[in-house]
Amino acid sequence: ETAVFQTPNYHVTQVGNEVSFNCKQTLGHDTMYWYKQDSKKLLKIMFSYNNKQLIVNETVPRRFSPQSSDKAHLNLRIKSVEPEDSAVYLCASSSYWGQNTLYFGAGTRLSVL
């Protein structure tokens, strides 16, 4: 049963446009993440939020900005997309004291033309 919801499923856009992705979790978790998965399936953590506080910001380009209104929601905005941003963006959540299991959404597939 899906408990981490991501919208949209797919997004096609052109270089230079702004895009936003949404993520919501209904598991009551206190930590949420954005991962980028490239075409070779490699996973790279981008951001992590614990109770609305940014606790990790790996070296991603400044055009990426996470936003969290509460611990159940985590959005990702890309201000001016580049071709290398084409990827699947996976949202995940976990409980800080919950034996570290990550729960993933189905992902948002971004294609930059």
Next chain:
Amino acid sequence: AQSVTQPDARVTVSEGASLQLRCKYSYSGTPYLFWYVQYQRQGLQLLLKYYSGDPVVQGVNGFEAEFSKSDSSFHLRKASVHWSDSAVYFCAASPYTGNYKYVFGAGTRLKVIA
């Protein structure tokens, strides 16, 4: 540095055959170890996890994994694969608390053929 290595990028097995997917880790302290599976067009799902106790841990859908401290390995096994097991499998490690230091392997793409 912490790392998880999956030496086999692709594995092909016949339906009904046994399976082993390899995972080696390098991690300071005692990590949680995980296997996740990603079916096409889906997110990752937990298969099983290990922290301590019996080194053989059972997971969903008949999967099991065996932890070896001496070998720094956490290999995944299944006695008899089904075509629906075709997916990408990820081995991962994390500290006891604080998920932001999760380390994923590069994944092994499993193809089950008739």
